[in-house]
Amino acid sequence: MNKQAIKVENLVKNFGKGESLVEVINGASFEVNKGELVALVAPSGAGKTTLLMMIGCVEEPTSGRIWLGDEKVYENRWLTKETRKIRREKIGFIFQAHYLIPFLNIIENVTLVPQTNGISKEESEKTAMELLEYFEISDKAHAMPSELSGGQNQRAAIARALANKPQIILADEPTAALDIKRSVDVVKMLKKIATDQDVAVIMVTHDEAMLPLCDRILKIEDKKVVSSEVPRDTKIL
Numbered sequence: 656m657n658k659q660a661i662k663v664e665n666l667v668k669n670f671g672k673g674e675s676l677v678e679v680i681n682g683a684s685f686e687v688n689k690g691e692l693v694a695l696v697a698p699s700g701a702g703k704t705t706l707l708m709m710i711g712c713v714e715e716p717t718s719g720r721i722w723l724g725d726e727k728v729y730e731n732r733w734l735t736k737e738t739r740k741i742r743r744e745k746i747g748f749i750f751q752a753h754y755l756i757p758f759l760n761i762i763e764n765v766t767l768v769p770q771t772n773g774i775s776k777e778e779s780e781k782t783a784m785e786l787l788e789y790f791e792i793s794d795k796a797h798a799m800p801s802e803l804s805g806g807q808n809q810r811a812a813i814a815r816a817l818a819n820k821p822q823i824i825l826a827d828e829p830t831a832a833l834d835i836k837r838s839v840d841v842v843k844m845l846k847k848i849a850t851d852q853d854v855a856v857i858m859v860t861h862d863e864a865m866l867p868l869c870d871r872i873l874k875i876e877d878k879k880v881v882s883s884e885v886p887r888d889t890k891i892l
């Protein structure tokens with residue numbers, strides 16, 4: 656079976672035109688395998704979120720090629736009209752602020768996308784409860800997001816990202832609002848998901864303490880993407 660979950664070839668992203676042209680990514684090529692947790696690091700403004708949003712079929716690249724699993728989704732244009740469908744079926748997003756819907760309880764938040772995808776209420780609630788149990792917040796299933804701690808809300812947001820059984824998780828600074836212990840918990844959880852469910856996870860982070868918990872680092876350098884090993888000698892909690 657093909658191990659590749661994401662492949663990007665010669666990707667280019669510019670914003671604006673003429674004098675106001677901003678080149679953000681210029682010729683990025685890399686792959687991420689199933690089961691891998693990869694940290695995406697670069698200075699502020701270097702294009703981390705932009706890159707994540709292109710892989711997530713949210714931001715249209717300027718040129719290049721993107722494969723998600725075996726499917727080529729972009730070659731100088733989106734190869735499908737239904738980028739939203741690809742997003743819904745293949746990708747789970749996790750953000751810094753958890754973005755749970757405040758007027759829905761936790762289980763309603765987690766079942767929203769599967770039900771939008773046509774999964775029955777019963778089946779989506781069964782899967783959601785399994786996920787909430789896995790994340791040790793099943794007792795909060797009927798609580799509102801405002802009744803949960805920051806770490807519990809972030810775990811609920813990860814459960815929501817997993818509810819549509821994505822092949823790829825794109826996490827944009829998922830630990831930025833958490834203290835070190837909770838951050839370590841979240842990153843270890845992402846690694847466990849990657850391993851247990853053969854999901855590819857790309858996690859944007861500014862926190863060097865999280866790097867030893869990842870499998871590999873992708874850095875944006877000179878508008879390209881380079882891969883490096885994680886520092887193994889740093890001791891973490």
Ligand SMILES: Nc1ncnc2c1ncn2[C@@H]1O[C@H](COP(=O)(O)OP(=O)(O)OP(=O)(O)O)[C@@H](O)[C@H]1O
Binds near residue numbers: 698700
């Ligand atoms: N819609 C847009 N229009 C014009 N320029 C944009 C747009 N979105 C992003 N940019 C520019 O692209 C560059 C990369 O932005 P991006 O948010 O991807 O960086 P980042 O590495 O995620 O930064 P940070 O770490 O601060 O979140 C920045 O110079 C930004 O100003």
